[in-house]
Amino acid sequence: MDQKPTLKVLLAGPRGFCAGVDRAIKIVEEALKRYGAPVYVRHEIVHNRFVVQSLEAQGAVFVEELDEIPNDGQPVVFSAHGVPKAIPAEAERRQMFFLDATCPLVSKVHREAEHHFTRNRHIFLIGHAGHPEVIGTMGQLPPGAITLVEDEAQARSVEPPPGHDLSFITQTTLSVDDTAEIVDILRERFPQISAPAKEDICYATTNRQAAVKEIAPRVEMMIVVGAPNSSNSLRLVEVASRSGCKAAVMVQRGRELDLDQVAKYSSLGITAGASAPELLVEEVLAKLRERYSLDIEEVVVAEEKIIFKLPSALATAPAA
Template identity: 80%
Template sequence: MTQSDIQAVAPSVAKPGLNVLLAGPRGFCAGVDRAIKIVEEALKRYGAPVYVRHEIVHNRFVVESLERQGAIFVEELHEIPDDGQPVVFSAHGVPKSIPGEAERRQMFYLDATCPLVSKVHREAEHHHARGRHIFLIGHAGHPEVIGTMGQLPEGGVTLVEDEDEARTVQPPQGVPLAFITQTTLSVDDTAGIIAVLAERFPDMSTPAKEDICYATTNRQAAVKAIAPRADLMIVVGAPNSSNSVRLKEVATKAGCPKSIMVQRGRDLDLAILDGVATVGITAGASAPEVLVEEVLARLRERYSLATEEIVVAEERITFKLPGALAGAGAQA
């Protein structure tokens, strides 16, 4: 009997079952989708290269895909030659000094700042114009925080990162106060910080509408819905993505015994699933769905999957492309 005959008659070994809870919504938000389309449409209209200041969104898969199409990523404008090609500002937003420098150099630039981040910028300007000192709740060093603080003169904003800082921060004396927030924070952690500030400074002005964006809120709500049912939560996202890191934290606080982050399906060590009966999967707002599919494909190498999607909200928000790209393609 040949080896092929043996294989033909040998019983197939059934894969063990694994329950998969898919969080919905997950992955790309409207601001990320718009930012990526701005780079893609600029490449179509103006040809390569198109320069991008900072990662357009915090996801290496996305960045490398755009690089293959002709995008060149830089950290600062001085790295860009005066060749007349477009430069795109990332979805996280930039300080006012950046477009100012681009204008001095007569650069053609496209601003891919998420409109919901731009809303926070306008709030900061509104409060400053009325003489208020601003508390910015956010994470030091994050590009969005750098961009928001850079909308105002130095000293106009005080960063508050956590409840401990909220209890001790000392704003200028005799100046009215207001607060704004980074758009990708933990909803629950931010509420705690705001509560401390509000108790200390009851006359502090608040945003007309919550600054934490709809996509962050919805993705965290979906994780909270599935975390108590899951033995393990897999967050597809990058370690420098604020909203992805928050999803991992939210899963743990919501009752999931273990939470991990992977950037690609190949990064998933299947040994971590030993003893796991139910796994939850979500993706940060800058992670495309193809990466979730990679994780599912990796799980199928060992398991027979029973998949259930838990949807807590439907997202239909879209953002228009900048006027310079009007008619260049579908709106994002």
């Protein structure tokens, strides 16, 4: 039997689930254990189809809006991306039992926005239009209090309303480098603009991008395990392309990987977005082993030990 060719693989560390994603998934799983099915979830709990389908198999029911949920007393979970204030207000009006799985680092950005607003500062939010996190952050304040800035061109042209000091906040899952360039433009135009006390881009996004930057110059192709609607996963593909890779692709499952495309290269990097479970990375490695003998090296740029607590309602509720 012909011996398989060897393929060099660099595994990014950290990769995959962050503390906020892990907490959000556990909230749904724990609610199912304690209250039984169904547990309703407004929007995808995290941006990963495999995770959503796994929770559906346990009894979670995903909806887009609260009006799709019957008043049956079962828990309602808000996704990790955060929601506008109107959503919990509506849930309270309907006397729903809801659990907020918003990542604490997203909640931090919400509190920053409120802080700036109380000080009569107009807020620039650096982020992507239509992303659930951006919708949730802008929905913390009255319309017009926040202006979205998506790129450098908008940073150069945006005009704030008169009569306000200025501040900026950012989506937590952005490209570190792109955001820095946008911030530089805003600071040049508005030297007195107030910045976050601590950077808004979350530690997990920063660490995963740093690992890709470390690996990309050493490999010819980067595989990002993630979802096309996952902001942090898309940024990893972009970072890999900018950092020296000849090719950077995203796959959701191992079966999607095109081994003929891989055959063009002698070295690979593999990472996973913050909402992709390690099982999916193992799928990619298994797919590669169909054709190659793998020489795997893990490249770790940071150790992550952060754990976020579950809501107190889950800590005290009896099991179903």
